[in-house]
Amino acid sequence: QVQLVQSGSELREPGASVKVSCKASGYTFTSYGMNWLRQAPGQGLEWIGWINTHTGNPTYAQSFMGRFVFSLDTAVSTAHLQISRLEAEDTAVYYCARKVRVGDVNWFDPWGQGTLVTVSS
């Protein structure tokens, strides 16, 4: 079945970096865009951006430009999110989600299980 499995929880100090992985299975990885979203504790969903898995071209939401970087390892159907210069406000659950597109209609399905990143000294 189509599935996204993310890497485990991370604890980092402010100023450090972290890399979150998202391994896809059950479909052709390069046929669907991969999106990244975040959810701070008790808060709603924020879209960080997406990466075209066919071309490798990333698009970032304005608020996430600079410290957030997407990458791919297509050989193992895995997408990565790297966050540098971590701040306490980056503490959140980070999700990857496949974008399904049919004509002008699109939606996120499935989602990864989420990766909790905690930034604390």
Add this chain to the structure above:
Amino acid sequence: EIVMTQSPATLSVSPGERATLSCRASQSIGISLAWYQQKPGQAPRVLIYGASTRATGIPARFSGSGSGTDFTLTISSLQSEDVAVYYCQQYNIWPPLTFGGGTKVELK
């Protein structure tokens, strides 16, 4: 950036009763709207896309309607397993893709 506003923030509904959730866009988005359900401790899952098309495996008690700026998600007969936070999301004008703040549905 298109701002999505959901109301109410919390909705208390008795089992078997109808739940009506609203979502408003700051400008017209046609029918480029999806609804997601997030149960406690779980990742979101898609319920509705194209404003009114149920995703695969979603029970018929969930329905979506609306176009332009005003949208509604209706749960016709609330079940205990429907307790969750529901988010609307627009994909008409992006980046960025934007979500509403969510409506928490609880049992009365």
